[in-house]
Amino acid sequence: MSTLGELFRDWMPHQRWFGSKGREWAAVTxxxxxxxxxNPVLSVHRVRVEYTDGGRETYLVPLSWRDHPAEELTSAFVGAVPNDGRETYAYDAMRDRESTAPWLIHLVNASTIGPMHFHPAGVAYIPEGLPGDIVSGEQSNTSLIYGNEAILKLFRRLEPGLNPDVEVHAALRxxxxxxxxxxxxxxxxDDPADPDAPPATVAMLQTFVPNASDGWRLATASVRDLYAEGDLHADEVGGDFAADSERLGAATASVxxxxxxxxxxxxADAGWYATVAGQMNERLDAAIEIVPQLAEHAEGIRALYASVAASTEPVVRQRVxxxxxxxxxxxxxxxxIVLDFEGEPARPLAARRELDSPLRDVAGMLRSFDYAARHMLVEQPEDAQRAYRAQEWAERNRDAFCTGYSTAxxxxxxxxSPLLRAFEADKAVYxxxxxARNRPHWLMIPLTSLSRLTGRD
Structure with missing residues (x-):
């Protein structure tokens, strides 16, 4: 039997949402x-981890508790702790369907339970009483789908302040x-350890979008259709994605x-351009230490960043x-439908709320088209014909997205725009x-894009 802190130390590093895999723990409270x-009992825990490198993080972990082991929840088992001379069994409550209903019950009632406050938006029906089914495959958060009506996203890593996903959705409403x-x-x-700090956002509930298709799946299916047709161009294949890309550009512009x-x-003023260029150069310096292959592109990348530092391009900074x-x-x-306005989860909350150019979002989508086109080249990197077709698909859909955005x-x-090219390069460096850290065999994708962006290709 273990203490709860020991259980978290053993269990958390193996969870997809834990963002500091490989860091050595110094202490946990x-x-x-x-x-x-x-039945089961549902508890919520704020877990503070201190690392030997001096860093600190706080995670939210809901647990369900049972008097006897539940075989059907083996994959959600966290551990057993002593309780009045016997063992009580703890499970990941987000994967224990019988413990998922209270989140919506408390939202409907606008409850305050201990330090936790529930804020219904008051604009639509909340399906109180339904159990939630976990969404598989998520990285930094954990989501539950309640029937076909609502989806709850739990933000695992806690920071003081309103999460941008809630803030932006509330404003766009x-x-x-x-x-x-x-x-x-x-x-x-609330954080009892810091009464003056603003509360951290734990979760948000949105209307669920049933019968929807993920953009990545649709795009990559289109690429597979193209590769399957040996003598057709991207605009001749039945699975051509360009019309969808154009509508996506228009939707992005609307948002x-x-x-x-x-x-x-x-x-934007000159100081902002200089700051952006400086931050990009700092990220490039750090990236070269990790990915030495970037060094051969560094001169061209820095030239793109220098054009940003000297830019007089009129830009209105806004939330993106x-x-x-x-x-x-x-x-x-x-x-x-555009999802997940929380920004890059690894960045501090304050940085994610800063005003920026909408071109950063455009660059992110353009990079995504490149990835969709080239992800299957990983299997056959020397196939020149397939590489040509990938480039053709990427250019067609990038152009369509830009057309849709421009029209709207x-x-x-x-x-x-020099700023757009620099944003693309900065994203490719990331x-x-x-x-390099997760899928070394995919490294060719961003490196090839950097060759194009810097004129080496």
């Missing part, structure tokens, strides 16, 4: 409270934008325009998505680090 006293899933409510938690209406904006790619959008029968907004986002 936790505080928790009971959210529901039913006033615009009735058709390209978002309406916010139904959110949950916050950007409404964000600018209801959230702060300000013109911050992590836009094909995996963050859903296609429905009526159009595209009146602004051409891809008209040779991708190089990610691939």
């Amino acid at each position: 936790e505080d928790g409270f009971l959210l529901d006293r039913g 006033r615009t009735a934008n058709e390209h978002i899933a309406p916010l139904l409510g959110h949950i916050e938690i 950007h325009a409404d964000m600018a209406k209801v959230l702060p904006t300000e013109p 998505h911050g992590d836009l790619h094909l995996g963050q959008v859903l296609r429905t029968a009526t159009g595209w 907004s009146g602004l051409d986002p891809c008209g040779g 991708e190089c680090v990610y691939e």
Whole structure:
């Protein structure tokens, strides 16, 4: 039998949502409270981890408790702890279907339970009483789907302040934008260790979008259709994606325009351009230490960044998505839905709320088209014919996206902007680090794109 802190130390590093795999733990503390006293009992724990490198992180871990082992929950088992001379068995409550209903019950009732506060949006029906089914494959968060009506996203890593995903969705609700899933409510938690800190966002509830297709799956299916046709061009294949890409560009422009209406904006000045270029160069320096192959592209990349530092391009800074790619959008029968406005989860909350250029989102989507086109080249990197077809697909869909954005907004986002090229390069540098650490055989994808962006290809 173990203490709860020991269980978390053993269990958390193996969870997909734990963001510091490989870091050595120096200490762990936790505080928790009971959210529901039913059967099973549901508790919520704030787990503070200190690392030997001096870093600290706080995670939210809901647990369900049972008097006897539950064989059907073996994969969700966290561990056993002593309780009055016997063992009590702890499970990951997000994967224990019988412990998922209380989240919505408390939202409906606008409850305060211990340090946790439930805030319904008051705009639509919340399906109280339904159990939630976990969404598999998520990285930094954990989501539950309640029937075909609502989806709850639990933010695992806690930071003081309102999560941008809640903030942006709450603001866009006033615009009735058709390209978002309406916010139904959110949950916050106070930190007893720091009474002056703003509460951290624990979770948000949105309308669920049934019968929708993930943008990445649709795009890569189109690429597979192209590869299967040996003598057809991208615009001749039955699975051509360009019309969808154009509509996605228009949807992105619509969301950007409404964000600018209801959230702060300000013109970019020379100081902002210099800061952006400096941050890009710092990230490149750090990336070369991890991915030595970047060094051969460094001169060309720095030239792109220098053009940003010297830019006089008129840009209105505003709130943006911050992590836009094909995996963050859903296609429905009526159009595209944009998801997950929390930004890059690894960045500090304050950085994710900073005003930026909408071109950063455009660059993220353009990079995603490149990935969709080239991901199958990993299997046959020397296939020149397939590489040509991948480039053709990527260019067709990048152009279509830009056309849709331009038609909807009146602004051409891809008209040779130095800032856009620099944003693309900065994203590709980030991708190089990610691939080197997680999928080395995919490193060729961002490196090839950097050759194109710097004129080496």
